[in-house]
Every structure is written in structure tokens, then in C-alpha cells.
Amino acid sequence: MQEYSKKERTTDIACLILFPLGFIILAILAIMGFSEGFFAETYISSTQIVSAILVMILPVLRLTKKFRSPYWFMFLVTSVPYLHAVSLFLGFYHSFANWDFISHTYSSIIVGLIVFISLLIIQHYTVRIDLGSTATILFFTFIIAWGFGNIWEITEWIIDNAFGNALMSYSVMDTLGDLVISDLTGAILTDVLAGIILSRYSITQIVEEMNLDRFMDRIGKKWDKKCGNESDD
Amino acid sequence: MKENLVVPATFSTLLLTLAIFETTQNKYLKEWVCIILCIGLTINILSSFITTIHYTPDDWIDFYLVTPSFIFVSFVSILLIIGYFNIRLDHVMLAVFTLFMSLSTVSAYAGLFLFTRVLTKTLTDEESKLANYYLDASFAVVLLAAIISIFIIDIIIRKKKIKLITSKYIVTEEK
Known part of the structure; x- marks a missing residue:
């Protein structure tokens, strides 16, 4: 088993902060009425908050050394809620x-x-x-x-x-x-x-x-x- | 013959043939397992006929009746697959594969039957929305029934003290 280096730890902390950050910003913007989506602001912002919580799971598991998923895997998994939440915010489901x-x-x-x-x-x-x-x-x-x-x-x-x-x-x-x-x-x-x-x-x-x-x-x-x-x- | 009979009946008949073949050959599955499978599949085919007879274009209840039978068909399929391809599973994995096989089969069923039905009929928005809820509800029925069946499988296996499915049902070699 490979050692858990300081560099990895720093990267994991960065992921833990940055992954949900995008959703939190989108949630705030949705509440402020900046979303382009065709749905109610409550629905769009709730989706962003749920997504923010979900994307924190893999970095937390890495930091607690429960499951050290490879970074490529973590980025791929994180991209799914981002694709859905950003599309919802920008109204892609209706535009395209x-x-x-x-x-x-x-x-x-x-x-x-x-x-x-x-x-x-x-x-x-x-x-x-x-x-x-x-x-x-x-x-x-x-x-x-x-x-x-x-x-x-x-x-x-x-x-x-x-x-x-x-x-x-x-x-x-x-x-x-x-x-x-x-x-x-x-x-x-x-x-x-x-x-x-x-x-x-x-x-x-x-x-x-x-x-x-x-x-x-x-x-x-x-x-x-x-x-x-x-x-x- | 109505279109909603074709998929479950063909699938069940094919599996019944395989199960009968297994009973006579007794190569991969134990005889008592095959007999139970044959009885179950026969009931499944008959229930497909009954739901077809009572089927009316506006009656979606048949979907509730037919879909749970896919769990049994899926269970049989998985047993036959692990038998023929020399796979070894424990009861948890067997239950998980049965659950997802059921869900995939109902997707295939929905695709073949409902797509034809929806495309050949002009549904109003309200009817389409209602049909959608029935469709989703039927998935929920399958999921719920599959979860219950997992518990039943688990209880039976624990009661019979069979911990490794394949070593009792099927002859396998060590990995």
C-alpha cells in the first residue's frame, strides 16, 4: 500500500473545499434570481445544495483513509452532479x-x-x-x-x-x-x-x-x- | 394475441425450456431447483395469459401484475447464467444481480411494449402524464418486490444453512 503523502492530503483538502464551492455559488445566485433555468429558484438551489453535499463524500473518504479512490475516478464522479446542476441553472434542458x-x-x-x-x-x-x-x-x-x-x-x-x-x-x-x-x-x-x-x-x-x-x-x-x-x- | 403477452411469455417459455433441459441433463443445477423453476415459470406464463385476457387499452393495472413476475424470471436467468458460465456468488451478490436483472428486464419490457403502444396511439398530455406515473410506479413495485425477495432469499438460505449459493446449487471449481 502506498503512503498517504502530504501532497495528497493538500490535494484532498483542496478538493473538499473546491468541489462543493461551485454548487454553493450557483445556489446563492439561484436564490438571488440569476438562474436561467425554467424551474423555481427553490428547486434549483436545493439541487445545488444536495449536489454540494454529495461531491464532498469522496474527498472525505480519502482524507479519513477509508477509501482512497484514484483522482481520475473522483473527478469523473464529481462531473455528473456538476453536469446536471449547471445544466439546470443555465436552462440547458430547455434550450438544447x-x-x-x-x-x-x-x-x-x-x-x-x-x-x-x-x-x-x-x-x-x-x-x-x-x-x-x-x-x-x-x-x-x-x-x-x-x-x-x-x-x-x-x-x-x-x-x-x-x-x-x-x-x-x-x-x-x-x-x-x-x-x-x-x-x-x-x-x-x-x-x-x-x-x-x-x-x-x-x-x-x-x-x-x-x-x-x-x-x-x-x-x-x-x-x-x-x-x-x-x-x- | 396482444403485444404485452409476447415479451414475458417468450422469455418465460425460453427459460422454461432451459429449465426442463436442465432437469433432464441435471448437469449444472440440482434437480429440485429445476422442478421449482419449471413450476414457477409455468405459473408466470399462465399469469401473462390471464393479464392479457383482462387487458383493456386504458387499463394499466396489467403492468403492475406483469412486472413483478420479472423478478422470478430474472432470478431464474441469473441461476442459469451462474450455472452455465461457472460463476460463484454468495447470496448477497445473487440478490443484487437478481434485483438489477429485474430492473433491466422491465426496462426492456417497457421499451418494447410501451414504445409501440405510445407511438401507435395519440395520447393527450394529461394521459401521457398519468401513464408516466403508472410506469414509474410499476418500477417502484419491481424495486420493492425485488427488495422483499432479497429478504426472502436471505431467510431461506440462512434457514437451510447454505452460505455459498453456487456450491450447493451448482458444481464449480476453486478460483
């Missing part, structure tokens, strides 16, 4: 015809990559769980990435019901378009990307870069112990 498709597809790719990496970590650090060949890992990545689209649609539905408005889902075609076109496209693109990655690097090479040894060794052993049969003991 295919913006919803782009936003959904991009989010689906990032979620898919998180799923893909999680499956590789499970495959690498557990002995008794075996996800099989590259093809089956890609298959599971695909179904989970696509399935997450449904969870997002349910979230939209819950928010709409809670606020009593069609803030997030507009029509059945909107939901179907998100699920069947955007999310499916995202899941397919993720699989293509994951397939290219796996053809160039081994699972060990990908996972060991993440410095998860200490954390995952413990979890992996626990998992293996839990998976064991009485006959194996």
Missing part, C-alpha cells in the same frame, strides 16, 4: 433539444464505470466469489448500469410526488426515452469502454492502482468467511 439525452447517457456511463470497477474489486479481493470470464463481468456491468436508470426514474417520480409538480419527469415518452435510449446507450458504451480496458490491462493491474489493499483485504476476508460452507471449515 438533445441535452437530456446527453446528460442521461453521460451519467449512465459514469455509473456503469463505477459498477464495473466495483465488480473488479469484488473479483480481485474475494477468493470464493468468482464472476467468471470477461464476458460475464461485462454482462453484469451492463445489467446493473442499465438497472440504475430505473432507480433514477423512481427518484424522479418520488421527487415529483413529494413536491406535487412535474419537475423531473414530464411525460411517458420522457421516461421511456431516458430508459430505453439514453440509459441503454450509456450501458452499451460503458461495456465497450470496459471491454477495451480489460483487453489492455489485467484486473490486478486496474485494481492495485487504487490502493485498496488494507481496506479490501479485511472486507474480502470477511466476505470469504461469510461465504464459506460448513463443509469447507
Whole structure:
């Protein structure tokens, strides 16, 4: 496991401050009435605040040494709420015809990559769980990435019901378009990307870069112990 | 034959064929597992027929009835996949894969069935909004039913003291 250097710590503190800062500025501007979006200021500013909290999770995990995610991973994950929140603030969903498709597809790719990496970590650090060949890992990545689209649609539905408005889902075609076109496209693109990655690097090479040894060794052993049969003991 | 029968019935029939094949071959899955799968899939196909008979163009209740059956179909699919591709999972991973397989299947179902239906009909904005809520609600039903099924799977496995799914259901080799 690599040492946690001072430089890394400084970078993590900077990320912890800078990641939510953009959202906080946008939230203040929305409250002041500067947003270009077609939605109520309360909705736009609430989205910025929730996003600000979400983007702090990965830097906090790094600082507390619970999960030292690679920086490229942290930036990719952070880009998703930024894309949504900035688009909402600037009214891109209404200004550009295919913006919803782009936003959904991009989010689906990032979620898919998180799923893909999680499956590789499970495959690498557990002995008794075996996800099989590259093809089956890609298959599971695909179904989970696509399935997450449904969870997002349910979230939209819950928010709409809670606020009593069609803030997030507009029509059945909107939901179907998100699920069947955007999310499916995202899941397919993720699989293509994951397939290219796996053809160039081994699972060990990908996972060991993440410095998860200490954390995952413990979890992996626990998992293996839990998976064991009485006959194996 | 109504269009909403095609997807679940074809999918279930295909899986039923595989399950029957497994019962006769007894190669990957245990016999008692295959018998349960065959009974479940037969019920699933029959329920598809029943919902189709009672289907009316303005009645979205069939969606509530058909979608939970995807959980069972997904569970069967995952069991067959882990059997054929020599995958080893614990019950948590099995439950997670079943959950997401259910959600992906319902997306595919929604895409094939509803897109055809929506595109061939002219819906008013109000009807479209209502349909959207039914659609999202049906996803919520699947999610809720899948979570409940995870608990049921967990309880059954714990009760039967099966900790590693694949070693009891399927013959595998060490990684």
C-alpha cells in the first residue's frame, strides 16, 4: 500500500473545499434570481445544495483513509452532479433539444464505470466469489448500469410526488426515452469502454492502482468467511 | 394475441425450456431447483395469459401484475447464467444481480411494449402524464418486490444453512 503523502492530503483538502464551492455559488445566485433555468429558484438551489453535499463524500473518504479512490475516478464522479446542476441553472434542458439525452447517457456511463470497477474489486479481493470470464463481468456491468436508470426514474417520480409538480419527469415518452435510449446507450458504451480496458490491462493491474489493499483485504476476508460452507471449515 | 403477452411469455417459455433441459441433463443445477423453476415459470406464463385476457387499452393495472413476475424470471436467468458460465456468488451478490436483472428486464419490457403502444396511439398530455406515473410506479413495485425477495432469499438460505449459493446449487471449481 502506498503512503498517504502530504501532497495528497493538500490535494484532498483542496478538493473538499473546491468541489462543493461551485454548487454553493450557483445556489446563492439561484436564490438571488440569476438562474436561467425554467424551474423555481427553490428547486434549483436545493439541487445545488444536495449536489454540494454529495461531491464532498469522496474527498472525505480519502482524507479519513477509508477509501482512497484514484483522482481520475473522483473527478469523473464529481462531473455528473456538476453536469446536471449547471445544466439546470443555465436552462440547458430547455434550450438544447438533445441535452437530456446527453446528460442521461453521460451519467449512465459514469455509473456503469463505477459498477464495473466495483465488480473488479469484488473479483480481485474475494477468493470464493468468482464472476467468471470477461464476458460475464461485462454482462453484469451492463445489467446493473442499465438497472440504475430505473432507480433514477423512481427518484424522479418520488421527487415529483413529494413536491406535487412535474419537475423531473414530464411525460411517458420522457421516461421511456431516458430508459430505453439514453440509459441503454450509456450501458452499451460503458461495456465497450470496459471491454477495451480489460483487453489492455489485467484486473490486478486496474485494481492495485487504487490502493485498496488494507481496506479490501479485511472486507474480502470477511466476505470469504461469510461465504464459506460448513463443509469447507 | 396482444403485444404485452409476447415479451414475458417468450422469455418465460425460453427459460422454461432451459429449465426442463436442465432437469433432464441435471448437469449444472440440482434437480429440485429445476422442478421449482419449471413450476414457477409455468405459473408466470399462465399469469401473462390471464393479464392479457383482462387487458383493456386504458387499463394499466396489467403492468403492475406483469412486472413483478420479472423478478422470478430474472432470478431464474441469473441461476442459469451462474450455472452455465461457472460463476460463484454468495447470496448477497445473487440478490443484487437478481434485483438489477429485474430492473433491466422491465426496462426492456417497457421499451418494447410501451414504445409501440405510445407511438401507435395519440395520447393527450394529461394521459401521457398519468401513464408516466403508472410506469414509474410499476418500477417502484419491481424495486420493492425485488427488495422483499432479497429478504426472502436471505431467510431461506440462512434457514437451510447454505452460505455459498453456487456450491450447493451448482458444481464449480476453486478460483
